[in-house]
Amino acid sequence: MSDPDEPRNPIARWLYRYDRMLRLGHEAEVIRELRDEDDLFLFMCFSEMLGVPNPVSYHTLELYPLIIEEFHEWHRRMGMEHSPLDHIRCC
Secondary structure (H helix, E strand, C coil): CCCCCCCHHHHHHHHHHHHHHCCCCCCCHHHHHHHHHHHHHHHHHHCCCHHHCCCCHHHHHHHHHHHHHHHHHHHHHHHCCCCCCCCCCCC
């Protein structure tokens, strides 16, 4: 079965297949690392609201409207059934 994303150019096709071979078996690790980075980023953005001093809170303030949708998934993944913040109700 052919991959629809595989390029038609022979050299590009070879590079594409080589890249896929290198990724084989590491996709779960990469996904886990990306999720951990997202968790750390969300923690840094909301740390002051959780009681941890945040030296960059002024710069992260503009990001809150963009990441509020991800906050629900984050606090559920961290094991908190309801939002730990009183003024953010996402559940």
